[in-house]
Every structure is written in C-alpha cells, then in structure tokens.
Amino acid sequence: MTKKSKGKVSDRRYKTVRVKTARKRANSSTRWLERQLNDPYVMEAKRLGLRSRAAFKMQDIQNKYQIIKQGHKIVDLGCAPGGWMQVALEIMNNKGSVVGIDLLEVEPINGATILQGDFTDDDAPEKIKQVLNGKANGVLSDMASNTTGHKQTDHLRIIALVEMALYFALEILEKDGYFVAKVFSGGTENNILRILKKHFTKVFHYKPPSSRKDSPEMYVVAIKYKDNFDGNF
Numbered sequence: 001m002t003k004k005s006k007g008k009v010s011d012r013r014y015k016t017v018r019v020k021t022a023r024k025r026a027n028s029s030t031r032w033l034e035r036q037l038n039d040p041y042v043m044e045a046k047r048l049g050l051r052s053r054a055a056f057k058m059q060d061i062q063n064k065y066q067i068i069k070q071g072h073k074i075v076d077l078g079c080a081p082g083g084w085m086q087v088a089l090e091i092m093n094n095k096g097s098v099v100g101i102d103l104l105e106v107e108p109i110n111g112a113t114i115l116q117g118d119f120t121d122d123d124a125p126e127k128i129k130q131v132l133n134g135k136a137n138g139v140l141s142d143m144a145s146n147t148t149g150h151k152q153t154d155h156l157r158i159i160a161l162v163e164m165a166l167y168f169a170l171e172i173l174e175k176d177g178y179f180v181a182k183v184f185s186g187g188t189e190n191n192i193l194r195i196l197k198k199h200f201t202k203v204f205h206y207k208p209p210s211s212r213k214d215s216p217e218m219y220v221v222a223i224k225y226k227d228n229f230d231g232n233f
C-alpha cells in the first residue's frame, strides 16, 4: 500500500453504482456485482494497486497484533490473488520473504515464491519446506473451500483445512512464531482450540473491521509459538 490512505476506508463516501438486472444474469449475481461495485474496500484496493479486498483484513490483523516484522519468513496458504502477500511484503519493507500456495495460478510478486497446487495433497507440505529451506516465522491461512450448501459438510471441510494448516505450522514455525487462519461462525472448533492453546502462548479470535459484517468468517490469531511440538497434537 505505497499510496497512503487517510481515515477509515469504511467511512469514505463513494458514488453509489446501480446495476440493472439483465435477462441472462441471476438476481443473486446482480446483487453480488452491485455489492462489489459499491464496496469501499474494493474501490480502495483498486486505487492502491492491491490485488484483493482481503488485503485489508491482513492489514487489520497486523494493526491489531503487530505480528509481521522485517526479515520474517512467511508461508501464505490459499494466497491467490496475492493481497496478503503484497501487504506482508510491504510491512517487511521487502526485507523478508513469502512462500505462497494456491489451487489457482497467481501473477508473480517480487519477494514471493508462489506454488500452484492443492495444499492438502500429500506432497504439498514438503514442496513448501523445500522452498523455505529452514523454519518460518509465520504461517497464514486464508484458505476456504467452495461451499456445498450442506452445513455439516462445509463445517467439516473448513475444520480439515485449519487442522492441516495448523499441523504444518507446528512443524515449521520458529519459537515465538505465529499462526493466523480463517475460521467460521462460532470460532475455532474445540479440539483445534485446545491444540492451539497447548502450543501458543496467546490465542485470539478476531473479526477484522474490513471483513463483511454479513460474512460468518473470522480469524484465529495464535502468537508466541512455544516450539513444543513432538509430532502429537
């Protein structure tokens, strides 16, 4: 975010754009389009050259917990299109590195190594470790699988992603490292919360101001890794 912004993004006034319904477009798509076009974070991301409105969520997390420091090595799981990586590199003043992975192709970013693939594939963690070539200071996960509409299935899928990201984090984090992951509604599932509390000194749940009010997403932020993982959760 090299161009500086004044005041809260949510307080800015932008001209409202209305989208006419089109015969070939479902009403839900029209509503989505209208929301995008009128979302101050989307407009501000565009103005600042950020690849996603999600970038502001990482900026909010950083403002609140000051986790990212210059020189850090960071892993970004579910990194496309790259907003979090842009923010992390900017905070580090480009003195640091990020390894990102996503199912989708991501345009290259200076200072980031980007892998395309499924993090849940057996060989994905190993590929990330090879690029890292050592331990990481932070593991960030904004991964979310496409929802099926079946509540229990979606819940289990999200838990599985967080659990895999956490297991990976416990293996590769430096002492005092941090773990940030997207979770939903009621926060982190009990068992995952127990594991987090065992391995990190502080665990918080945080809904960034830039996260849409009507979205059930929030983030778990675990800081000061105790480096006490023996392979058992």
Ligand SMILES: C[S@@+](CC[C@H](N)C(=O)[O-])C[C@H]1O[C@@H](n2cnc3c(N)ncnc32)[C@H](O)[C@@H]1O
Binding pocket: 051, 052, 054, 055, 077, 078, 079, 080, 081, 082, 083, 084, 085, 101, 102, 103, 104, 117, 118, 119, 120, 142, 143, 144, 145
């Ligand atoms: C909300 S987006 C991430 C936005 C990103 N933080 C940014 O700032 O641009 C979630 C991403 O997670 C990715 N994802 C979901 N499941 C994944 C998996 N199993 N492996 C890798 N990426 C995954 C999706 O492809 C999607 O791009």
